[in-house]
Amino acid sequence: xxxxxxxxxxxxDENQIIAERRAKLAAIRKQGPAFPNxxxxxxxxxxxxxxxxxxSKEALEAAAVEVQLAGRMMLKRVMGKASFATLQDMSGQIxxxxxxxxxxxxxxxxxxxxxxxxxxGVTGILFKTNKGELTxxxxxxxxxxxxxxxxxxxxxxxxxxxxxxxxxxxxxxxxDVAREAFMRRSKIISAIRAFMIERDFLEVETPMMHPIxxxxxxxxxxxxxxxxxxxxxxxIAPELYLKRLVVGGFEKxxxxxxxxxxxxxxxxxxxxxxxxxxxxxxxxxxxLMDLTESLIRAAAMAATGxxxxxxxxxxxxxxxxxxxxxxxxxxxHYHPQYTVEQLNDRDWLIGQFxxxxxxxxxxxxxxxxxxxxxxxxxxTLLIQPTFIIDYxxxxxxxxRRSDAQPDITERFELFITGREMANGFSExxxxxxxxxxxxxxVRQKEAGDEEAMHYxxxxxRALEHGLPPTGGCGIGIDRLVMLLTDSPSIRDVILFPQMxxxx
RNA sequence: GGGUCGGUAGCUCAGCCGGUAGAGCAGCGGACUUUUAAUCCGUUGGUCCCGAGUUCGAAUCUCGGCCGACCCA
Numbered sequence: 001x002x003x004x005x006x007x008x009x010x011x012x013d014e015n016q017i018i019a020e021r022r023a024k025l026a027a028i029r030k031q032g033p034a035f036p037n038x039x040x041x042x043x044x045x046x047x048x049x050x051x052x053x054x055x056s057k058e059a060l061e062a063a064a065v066e067v068q069l070a071g072r073m074m075l076k077r078v079m080g081k082a083s084f085a086t087l088q089d090m091s092g093q094i095x096x097x098x099x100x101x102x103x104x105x106x107x108x109x110x111x112x113x114x115x116x117x118x119x120x121g122v123t124g125i126l127f128k129t130n131k132g133e134l135t136x137x138x139x140x141x142x143x144x145x146x147x148x149x150x151x152x153x154x155x156x157x158x159x160x161x162x163x164x165x166x167x168x169x170x171x172x173x174x175x176d177v178a179r180e181a182f183m184r185r186s187k188i189i190s191a192i193r194a195f196m197i198e199r200d201f202l203e204v205e206t207p208m209m210h211p212i213x214x215x216x217x218x219x220x221x222x223x224x225x226x227x228x229x230x231x232x233x234x235x236i237a238p239e240l241y242l243k244r245l246v247v248g249g250f251e252k253x254x255x256x257x258x259x260x261x262x263x264x265x266x267x268x269x270x271x272x273x274x275x276x277x278x279x280x281x282x283x284x285x286x287x288l289m290d291l292t293e294s295l296i297r298a299a300a301m302a303a304t305g306x307x308x309x310x311x312x313x314x315x316x317x318x319x320x321x322x323x324x325x326x327x328x329x330x331x332x333h334y335h336p337q338y339t340v341e342q343l344n345d346r347d348w349l350i351g352q353f354x355x356x357x358x359x360x361x362x363x364x365x366x367x368x369x370x371x372x373x374x375x376x377x378x379x380t381l382l383i384q385p386t387f388i389i390d391y392x393x394x395x396x397x398x399x400r401r402s403d404a405q406p407d408i409t410e411r412f413e414l415f416i417t418g419r420e421m422a423n424g425f426s427e428x429x430x431x432x433x434x435x436x437x438x439x440x441x442v443r444q445k446e447a448g449d450e451e452a453m454h455y456x457x458x459x460x461r462a463l464e465h466g467l468p469p470t471g472g473c474g475i476g477i478d479r480l481v482m483l484l485t486d487s488p489s490i491r492d493v494i495l496f497p498q499m500x501x502x503x
Numbered sequence: 504g505g506g507u508c509g510g511u512a513g514c515u516c517a518g519c520c521g522g523u524a525g526a527g528c529a530g531c532g533g534a535c536u537u538u539u540a541a542u543c544c545g546u547u548g549g550u551c552c553c554g555a556g557u558u559c560g561a562a563u564c565u566c567g568g569c570c571g572a573c574c575c576a
Contacts, residue, residue, distance in 0.1 A: 016548050017513050017530050075539070082536035099536060116529070129537045153514040153528050155540045187545090264504095267573080359576080489572095492528045498568070 017114075021115060025146045038122035039144055042068040046091025048126065049134055050394055057128040064125040064355050067136055069094065072173065073118050075154060083111060084135075087120060088173070093162050095135040096122050103138040116154065117147030117173075135231060178492070181485040184303045188481055189256060191302030192276055195295050201252040201278060206241035208234060208258065212460065215239030215398070217451040219262040221271075234260035239472065241399065242279050243427060244462045244472050254278035263458040267489040268419060271498050274477040283471035284400075284426040285410040288414055289387050292414060292473055293322050293421050296385070296480065298479065303484040311417050311486055314383055322385035323415070327374045330388055332379045349373055367392025367407060369490070382415035391425075397453055399425035424473025431463035 026034070039077060043305040048067060052060060053381045062174070070093075071087030080277040082099040102281040114120065124138040149243030157174040191334045194204065198431050211230065213220035223232050238255050245253050256276045263269060280287075300318050307319035310375045328343050342348045346475050349369045353376070360372040371392060382388075391411040393401055397408035411425035428434050443451035481493040493499035 014514055015530095020530060075541095077538050077541050079533085079538065079541080080535040081543095082538085084538045084541080086539075095539070097537075101536075111554095129539085131539080133537090133539075135537085150513045150529055153516095155528070157516045158514075159516090160510090160571085161573095162510095165512095165571095185561075401527095 007375045011204050016039075016149055021146065021148045021150075023199050024113060024115070025148065025344050028143065028146065035145055036142070037144075037391075039070055039142060040068060041070040041121070043321070044091040045071065045087065046071065048094060048150065052126055053134050055128075057132070060128055060134075060417055063126075067121070068121075068123045070119065070121040072147075073116055073120050074151070074173075075113065076116060077112075078112050079480065081105075083399045085111075085120070087122070094156055095129075095133055096120075096124070096138055097127075097129075098138045098141055103141050107138075107141050111141055113407035114143055115147060115150070117149070117151045118143060119147070135455050146241045160498075161429055165491055166499055168495050171461035172239055176385070181481075181487060181493060182483070182495060185481045188299045188303045188484055189274075191299050192295060192475075192477075193256065195298045196254045196276075196278060199252070199291075200255045201280070202250055204242070204245060204250065204253050204254060204255050205257065206238045206406065208260075212454045212456050214453055214456050215393075216242075216259075216261075217453065219450055220372070221260050236261055237275070238277050238476070239474070240456060240459045242277055243467060243470065243472065244283055244459065246279050247425075247465055247467050251281035251468070252279070263322070265498060267491070268479070270478065273490070275474050276477055277472065277474040279427070279470055279472040281468040281470045284469065285389075285412055285424060288424040288473045289322070289324065289412055289414075292424065292475065293385075296476070299480060300484055307485060309486070310485055312488055314417065316384060316416060316483065318385060319415075322387055324387045324389055324412075326380050326390045327370050327415060330382070330386065331378050333380050334378045343352075343370060343373070347370055365392065365394055365407070368394050371395060379415060379420075380418035383417055384415045385414065387412045387414050393437075393461045396425065398428055398434070399428075401433070411427050417483075419479055420476065421479050422473055422475040424471065427467065427470040427472050429463065429467035429469060431460055433458050434463055 004142050021266040025034060028418060048069070052065060055063070063442070064410045066078050069087065069089070072091040073085050074088045074093065075086035081101075084096065085096045085097055085098065086093050087432055098108050098111050103111070121139045121142045121144045122134040122136055122254075127135055127137050127341070152170055152174050154253065158164050158167075158170050164175070168178075174184070176367070197203065205351050209223070209225070209232045210220075211232060213233040213236050215235070218236040218427065220233040220236050225232050226231070229304055238257065242253055242255060255278075256274065258272050259275050260272050261461070262271065263270065280291075297307050300309055300493075309316050329342065331343060332340070334336060344366065346366055346369060348360070350364075352358070352373065353369075353494070356376065358376040359374065360369055360376075364372065374388070388403065389412045390405075391413070393398065393407050393409050395410040398413040402408050402410055407448050409425055410430075412423075413420050414422035414424075435455075438453065438460070441453040445454070478490050478493055481487070482490060485493060487493050
């Protein structure tokens with residue numbers, strides 16, 4: 001058994017094209033530094049297009065704008081004594097015109113042997129071609145970095161999904177949609193951060209390695225700390241640490257970071273995913289819903305410039321107030337044939353599960369069964385933004401009970417496009433109730449529920465020092481980015497999604 | 504875990520009613536000073552995912568495996 005981290009690379013997929021390029025590189029090495037780093041890039045393709053794209057051919061010629069730009073050569077058209085190339089940098093693409101007259105025959109001849117994918121530095125004057133395309137008339141042109149491997153096919157790009165994920169760099173080089181999605185992801189996260197900071201939230205970082213995995217019902221990844229000889233877990237949620245900070249007097253905190261859950265992969269699940277969790281003292285769950293709505297609108301505006309966004313053929317309206325329905329209300333709204341009496345009848349619900357071969361936990365109380373029934377029948381129908389409110393206490397071990405109805409909690413989940421986007425609640429700040437709920441979780445774990453929570457004594461101790469009334473919410477960033485980039489799979493919004501080991 | 508589809512040149516794909524592998528792009532050589540997926544002529548390049556089986560003969564049929572996408576649980 002070889003160690004995959006140190007074993008040499010498997011037999012290289014060398015081929016004629018790579019050999020050809022290696023030979024070119026060897027020749028370049030003989031002429032001096034093959035990978036020079038002294039080129040002074042001053043201009044960007046996108047900025048030049050924005051600044052000069054609308055100028056007339058004549059005006060541009062009169063201005064004689066000198067530019068100095070570098071990028072990867074994506075296209076190349078050689079026509080004897082003159083050539084065109086398309087360079088791509090982070091901001092976009094621009095065409096370069098290389099001629100014997102202006103760049104010199106020697107440079108132009110060298111250029112003819114450069115390959116698609118090579119990095120090139122060019123200095124020259126902006127002009128417009130007869131077809132009106134903004135182009136750099138090269139005065140000098142240099143090879144900055146040789147690409148030994150060929151790019152994917154220039155017209156179709158990279159089509160193999162696996163390769164898009166495993167070699168994301170190729171996807172980013174060749175696929176505008178992918179590049180745009182990840183740039184949009186960055187904008188969304190920036191917008192969320194700005195939104196929170198503007199409202200006086202403090203951004204914090206809490207541990208990713210937990211001695212006791214807590215804050216969610218999920219299976220953790222286990223690891224081991226050698227020096228402490230201690231079993232540790234990658235966090236499944238930051239919740240319990242963030243609430244410790246509220247105990248400590250940080251009354252408004254948020255964290256944008258990764259959670260890790262040891263579960264299957266799907267178009268909606270990656271084992272590591274990004275959550276934004278926030279907590280605010282002296283607030284309860286209705287306020288959290290308002291804030292969550294505003295935040296999602298702000299993110300949508302930042303990403304798309306609109307609060308109405310297309311998603312896989314649907315038009316999602318994030319501008320209107322989000323619907324707020326209890327579990328039973330939601331089921332009845334989408335399935336009017338079920339009566340309140342039926343939905344409040346354990347035996348009827350269990351009969352339905354059996355008839356539809358649905359998943360449910362037989363020992364759940366009415367609330368838990370109703371929730372499972374909701375998940376089976378209604379969740380995927382919640383295309384437009386909908387808060388489902390008042391979750392049963394038995395499935396919400398960290399949420400505050402309703403004073404009017406102690407078997408339910410002041411909790412909501414937000415669904416958009418049939419997917420859970422956020423989960424928030426008035427926090428349980430009664431240390432004695434929390435201790436009992438943990439005990440209850442421990443009993444469920446002993447009964448075989450792998451996702452039940454552990455008893456976290458330190459967290460109870462923190463609560464015993466007093467947690468002010470607090471509201472907290474987690475928003476799934478990847479799923480939000482999916483929505484705002486019209487991406488069908490979570491893998492389209494995670495740069496390097498988890499994959500099976502390459503064979 | 505189950506189902507469907509797929510894996511052929513560096514890339515995008517055809518070939519799959521069994522007869523020993525093709526196109527376009529990329530590469531190489533040549534022509535071409537406003538092209539833009541440039542064009543035109545010539546040309547190199549393959550563990551047809553892996554293994555077994557059937558057969559005179561397998562990219563093609565059968566079985567098993569690996570990997571991926573999508574759907575379902």
